[in-house]
Amino acid sequence: MPKRNKVNRTWNSEGGGREGKKYYEHDDRVNDNIRRVSFKPGSNRIGNPRSGELDMAIRASIADDDVDMSTPGSSGRGSGRFNPYFGRGRFVGRGGRTSCRSSGNRRRPGRGSPPVPSQFSQKNGPDNTVSWFKVTIPYGGKYSKDYILKTLLASVAPTIFIPLRYEVRGSDSSFFVDDYNAAEKLTSISKKITTFKGFKLLVKVRPGLPHVEIDSTMKEKIKAAMIKRFNVNLKALDLSRFHTDPDLMDSYAVALFRPAMMLAVLDIVVENAPDLAALDLSDNKLYSLDNLSVLSTKLPSLRVLYIGRNRIRDIHQLDCLEGLRLEDLMLDGNPLCDKYQDQNVYVSEVRKRFPKVLKLDGVDLPPPILFDVNEDLQLPKSKGNYLCTEEGLNMVRQFLEQFYQLYDSDKREQLANAYHNDAMFSITSTYPPGQSSTTTSKLVNYITDSRNLLRVKDNGRRQKLLYQGKLAIIACLSKLPKTHHYPHTFVVDLTLFTPQLIMVSLTGLFLEPGPTRNEPLRSFNRVLVIVPYGEGYCIINEELFVTNATDEQSKAVVRTLPPAVMSPPTPAPTPVPVAVSPQAAFTDDIMKQQMVEGFAVQSGMNVRWARKCLEDSNWNFQQAVSVFTELNKKGTIPPEAFMK
Template identity: 25%
Template sequence: MSISRPDEVYHFPNNLPIELSYKNTQTYSKCSSYDPKAFAQGFVWHQIIVQHHGKICGRDGVQEILDAIFAVVEGEEFFPIAYRRGSKEDRFLVRQCKAAINKLFEQNLLIQLADASFVQLQMQFNVGEFKFGQISPHTKLTEALNRLYTCMERINGVEGILNLCRFNSNPEFVDLVVNMGNRGVFDTICNLIYRNDEKFRLVNGLILSDNCITTLAPLTVFAGVEFAFLDLRRNKLVSSSRLCRDLSNVKADEILLAGNPVTTASNYPDCLRPILKNFKQIDGIPAENLSKDYTPLDYEDDGNCEGFRVDITNKETMHKFQNSSDWHSIMIPDPEHEFSKDEIFDYFFITVSATLSDIYPCYYKFAGGEHQFLLRQCFDQLKFLVDVCKMEMKVPRLSTHFDNHSALSEIQIDKTLRYYLVMNIRPFKHGQLEPIDCIDKALTRRFNGINRQLNLDKFQNIEGLENIVINLSSPKILSRVLMQASRKFLTSCVELRLAHNKITNANMSKVLSLMSNLKAIDLGNNWILDLEDIKDLSLLGLKTLRLDGNPLCSKYTFAGEYIKAVRRHFPELTKLDNIEIKNKGSLNYQKNFLCDVRGYEFVDEFVPHYFKVFDSQERQSLKELYHPNAIFTTSFNYRIAQMTTQNFKRISKYCENSRNILKISDLSRAHTSVHLGTNQIMQVLFELPSMLHDTLTFNTDTTIYNENMIMITVSGVFYDLAPSMMDNDILMGFTRTFVIIPVEKRMGILNRAVKYQIVNEQLSIFNPTLHQTRTAFKCSKKEYQDNDSEVTVSDQEALIVMFQEITNLKSVWCTRFLEDAKWDFKKSLLLFLTFCDKKLIPETAFI
């Protein structure tokens, strides 16, 4: 009797070999389906061949291939076994993974690599018979877990911490690929842990760091379990809403999240608010300390927290606190709340010494008629405030008084603010503000690795700096921040943005020299008085510079004079204030820019507002933006490689109203696809699926801007949002052209407002370019929240400018009217008119 020999044998050190025979194998390639009769489940091995043709080499290449495959089979259990490298193709075995194989066929057995190229797979069914004693993924997982149970760690005095850090690197997996970044695999591991009653009762915590985990949904199996320790550091957790949903029923004394993308998002740590109650500490910080409005003065009650008051009567006692590391408080009485927080700190930083140690006010609050904030580790500055300044801040201020029985008077005086200190008011505790750490996190949040841009515009408004004041108007503190940025990003940074920071002097070339590739700096809208205050930056060889909005610009009457003065210091400059400069020094027209700089504010207001509303649940509110006789057309030229039934339904929503004349078989539809009037247009907008636009990557052209017409073209990308969790978001490219006209002029109380409406809009949707695909939503795929009821600092600045343009009042008067009306613009104008009628505003109040 003849014995058939196997075509190939895979040997394993601790398991029976696997014998492969290709005689009865069914092979598939470049197809989206297979014969179910040819596929045997259970005790059969299948082989997957990766046909890379030698284009992918090395260990990194293997990982890239596996990452691409796991991206396709996400959510399904999948364990590649006996991965073998080849010069032109790789191969591995799988078993009992029909759901994952189906997903591979849905993609035509193609996988897409990180560089957007595709690699073909070949599927060979039934290449070998599974026998007991051969390698089994579940058996190997159980063996690895049993070994780790015997060496559980002790952390912070708590025993029973199961360490699954870099779980795939355990010796049991030498012939098995275990990817916890795949939800199906992670699910299997969590269930194996939870169902082992004998071992799991000894587990008090889990270390799951460095496992490329993208979702924590598998942890829901531990709902009701209270861990002492849960380490999730350095994974790939991105979505805060998904994180909160997955951890809603998971509890631990301490959870570690550092190193995940979610911790660098602009809304972190506020995004964790729904689950803060589940944890006592997050990354070593007490959970309650993560709140934006946290202050030690409110939340901590220590036996020795009253502090020691120092005022003008006992200032000689200051020396007792020279070596103190506790918090000290500065108290500034203001019973009428005459001064705002910004004013207090403007005056404070004018008062402190520019040569002594850095000073970072923390945890500001106004209570009981006093401004209060905390300081530490700046004893020399505090002693300066006591001994030299005599606990007084001399501030220039316009003193105003309103009297119902007499005319208003305004006197320019030097007002004195007196203050006192409370030393050692609170002990410093771990988790409270550390200035250098705060700056580092702020820099991380604002660095865009795709554009290589460090955006420090309105630095104080960066998420995470709510409870600390970092004053960039101080050259010393600005130098500290820029030095930290230079050391952090080195050659990675090409563009630096520093607008709206009250900067007075930016001669920081030595500090910025570490950024050897730095070519562009934005210093717009600061307090720079002269080119002498920035001339050292010329040593950096800048190509682009923005200075508009600084007082120095008002020194020049003509653009040519201004450009000549700037280029005298910056001869290599090719772009100034966002406009290209010709070799002869004149301004060059720039494509993809504004034809008239007066349109900047209009575009900056219209575009974000329109798309924010369009992406929300309130699309109906766009109706008032369209003219009653407006025209709307759309064309759809998007193609999907895999046109599943679900995708076809989603695409049809766009095709129904598309006006692609060259592709319309029934030309009568060319007329019906032109939508006239607000009712038809709003019906089309309602029929379009839910979208999320990436406004950070928009390209905006304003080709026409005059008093009769404005034409704006916006290009970018958006996500067609998945209708269910089982589907994926679809990335699409688009171009929208708006023609806008003024429909009413001389509106409002002072007859200066203008009402605009859209009279023509064209929407074109297409496949995004390769560049758009790579850069889309890379900064952050934000979960938008409506904060319209909250007047932000930037909103206040805009309202002051608008109020000043209408009334011609000085800014201090504008601020007073707006504050009295609680920043309600209409009420503030009515208040202004009332004062005008009563002749209470002197001529000196006007510009």
């Protein structure tokens, strides 16, 4: 019985013999009767719409069927071949019709078959799925790298491509390209090139990315490549088409659209150039910017960002970069730019996210209209006191000095002459944020009479807490705790000064002396409306607010208080004297009196000798302490200095 496959069967089954007598190094024909691994269909098989798809996928995987990149002009004989990249579970059947059925005896395309559609049709999935392509040359390992690449480049000209990560495994060679058009062109020349050995060159192309393991060696290589791309003078780093860097392309695939790779690169940038001012990430096939959200915190000095010629589709993808204070932004070449026909709308959308952009896509923009304070300008320094006019300086100083000498005494009733007969007075009090009566000094003596309109809703009580007339006011002040004010903490604002009316706002700290050492420190604010009366002035309206001092205020007042007299002199800095300026001149006499009283208490001397010691020391408290300590050790201070 004759054999099924005759020995003298020609390469061209349609006749003509071995035309041209061209022999090939390998035979990639598919015999019609070659058995394929498949699940045996049975009559009781459960119908599964995905069974055919799974069957064909397994076959394609075992047979190593790469993506067929045949051009529409290609032809073949027999039914269409399953292509896992061209619609799931579908194959082109005889006559170009599609079917979802699997076929266990499907014929390989041959001459006379209907055209097979191009497998590089655009997909709706993420662009990175078709960004890179693996090009495999069976038996390419038998030729030099230089010969293979030069031959391919000459065959696809004028199209050019950059071979990435060229390697040889066994008898095959492979490399990657990142260009769709180049990949399609390489497919079209498969079996059309005759090598110098007389064999046809087979070119297989399929979508794919190389496996990359980010280790310390790779990071060092990346860092070395960055150094060559870094401009020290401009503090600018050029990472455009970084995967094609000559120092990386042969051994590594540094594809920045891969999240892990982008984060690794950014870590190197932040570690070595934290003050980076300009970064170019153009032409890296970025389809997402989420990994760049760290730029606003890790690179706060970044002002120039180029992300053009990538695959950013929507303006909202820039939202993750809003924290950057960009002045120059490049977006040109991204799909999102095609969505805007009106340039003004485009600029407006960008400035919603980066309001200080002055250059967009290489075009200078008009200065933006901003309502925030220019970050380069410094606010004027705050002043301790404010005087609307210098004319009121002496009057306010004398008035407050006399007022607090009486207020801190045991005879507050003498303040009656400081108030108008029809004067009105109210007090409010509350605890600072984070404090309460259970954790700090209680304010019950003030809260009882507090006329806080947000808390006191009853009109009758509101009226009762508004003290009217000098007698009612003095009675209220007399029942408040004793006080000891610190004039050096006073901040005075003279907001109005006319012959008919004067308004003064005073803020400061005072101590409530008591039998225990835990004397509460209070903060206060007094607003006084003063009018001329007879030959002097009197208060017609007053509002007093009292609360506990904050921790910062307590620490500040301790730093500015005179140090203990008996402590030995040390080289520690001397207390900063209160600056005598026109605004603060009215506190000078009170401050001196305060220093005398404090020096007298701590040294044990009487007020007269304490003042004499301070005057001889030119009111330098530290010098007075040093002199007193030295003379007291020698016993040269007369006994009458300690007599009170």
